Amino acid sequence: IPVHKWMSFQGGHNEVYIGSGFSCEIQMNWEKNNPEIAERHLKMYINTVRNLPVIISLEKDKATTYDNRLEMDTGKEYDLLNGTTFKIGKTVFQYFEKDN
16 A cells, blocks of 8 residues: 555644544554454554654554564654565565655
8 A cells, every 4th residue: 555645744743543443544444353462462653763664563462563573662763664564463564655
């Protein structure tokens, strides 16, 4: 899913939420009844100080795995580099930089 339009300085609001709730830009309705997924599970945005895309896990008791090896700490920023993966529920997402 191309999220670069939402995560830009020129347009969008610089925040993309992923979760089971209707307020999320990416609604994980394919895992509708999975109790491991919060309504607003994760937020992606550009850290304007570092000019780098990052993600933050939002719910304390809902696991998010970063790069197949690390359980994310709630509220801590993790860098989104080209090819970075993160897992919510049973779904693995992979971040790709936009080709120019």
